[in-house]
Amino acid sequence: MIDVNKQKFFLAPMAEITTPPFRKCVRKFDPDTVLYSEMLSAAAVKGGAMHNEPFMMKNENDEPFVYQLLGGDPEVMADACVILQDRGCSGIDINMGCSAPDIVKKFQGSRILSDIKAASEIVEKCRAVCRCSLSVKMRSGFEETDESYLLEFAKMLQGEGVDYITLHPRHGKLSFRRNADWRLVKLLKDNLSIPVVGNGDIITAEDAKRCIDDTGCDALMIGRGAVTSPWIFALSRKLIETGNYSLEVDLLKTYTDVMRDTANMLPENLHKSRAHRFSFYFMKNFTFAHDLMKKIRNLDRIEFMIETLGEYLDRNPHERVKIFAGGR
Numbered sequence: 001m002i003d004v005n006k007q008k009f010f011l012a013p014m015a016e017i018t019t020p021p022f023r024k025c026v027r028k029f030d031p032d033t034v035l036y037s038e039m040l041s042a043a044a045v046k047g048g049a050m051h052n053e054p055f056m057m058k059n060e061n062d063e064p065f066v067y068q069l070l071g072g073d074p075e076v077m078a079d080a081c082v083i084l085q086d087r088g089c090s091g092i093d094i095n096m097g098c099s100a101p102d103i104v105k106k107f108q109g110s111r112i113l114s115d116i117k118a119a120s121e122i123v124e125k126c127r128a129v130c131r132c133s134l135s136v137k138m139r140s141g142f143e144e145t146d147e148s149y150l151l152e153f154a155k156m157l158q159g160e161g162v163d164y165i166t167l168h169p170r171h172g173k174l175s176f177r178r179n180a181d182w183r184l185v186k187l188l189k190d191n192l193s194i195p196v197v198g199n200g201d202i203i204t205a206e207d208a209k210r211c212i213d214d215t216g217c218d219a220l221m222i223g224r225g226a227v228t229s230p231w232i233f234a235l236s237r238k239l240i241e242t243g244n245y246s247l248e249v250d251l252l253k254t255y256t257d258v259m260r261d262t263a264n265m266l267p268e269n270l271h272k273s274r275a276h277r278f279s280f281y282f283m284k285n286f287t288f289a290h291d292l293m294k295k296i297r298n299l300d301r302i303e304f305m306i307e308t309l310g311e312y313l314d315r316n317p318h319e320r321v322k323i324f325a326g327g328r
């Protein structure tokens, strides 16, 4: 089971990014962050699709760990919950946030937000079989944000017995445009009795502290900011618990570890795409991120990508180690 208030920080599920190698990296910096799988198609889980196996793989120290499920058919979703629960996890999360056109066309992801009755049937069926935590990760609406509908929807989820709700406060049509509207996180926190996890646009420990202070939400989920800074949970936790933080990170070592683990742990057909995905965000740590990424995008082999960063750091040695210190 997930103890939201104790764990406090959640790694957002991200397709092609929250792979076992990346989760291993986040875990090295913070033992308590709740780690999520990338979204798994309930139909593929139920059908035992072989291509799904690398996405369902777990590291030894992934716990507390949550599998995220994508689907719109209540029976299929419940069957997939049973399969994932039997593999072992602290929680299962239902994706009501993905707004990719091919997903919403199938009545999945954020599209489910448009039909409160259909959503309640999915949750009811999953709740009936889940002994682990059951949660929903949602946007603030499918095509628009209507605060009273959002509240009605969240109260329905609470009534159906979900253990906590994560809100990414943008509606589906916005994708990542405009700022996340954290007022909506506060709206849910003020009106629900179950824990509320806020998510959106956190990129520093100071952002994390501000979001908790401003909304009173129970915990935070961080996505893109954690790919650039896998140590963000450790810094944020220190800042919130003690008022300050300090940490020294060897960026080349961190990058090399994730990339070598990607090569060693994932099947070869995934190496290039996963390495590029991670690099896209991680390169933001460097002054010439754009040039670095341009080079890496033209490379197929992970060893060459590591070499590219190594050569860059030979020319810019002061960028190899990043020192963080903040707070009081």
Ligand SMILES: Cc1cc2nc3c(=O)[nH]c(=O)nc-3n(C[C@H](O)[C@H](O)[C@H](O)COP(=O)(O)O)c2cc1C
Pocket (backbone or CB within 6 Å): 012, 013, 014, 015, 016, 017, 038, 039, 068, 095, 096, 097, 098, 137, 168, 199, 200, 201, 202, 221, 222, 223, 224, 225
């Ligand atoms: C590359 C990428 C893949 C994502 N995949 C998923 C996913 O599989 N499931 C999901 O619920 N959200 C997914 N998201 C959304 C994130 O979980 C998160 O809600 C969003 O990025 C906002 O948080 P952030 O501002 O901290 O990144 C994805 C986001 C990105 C950037």
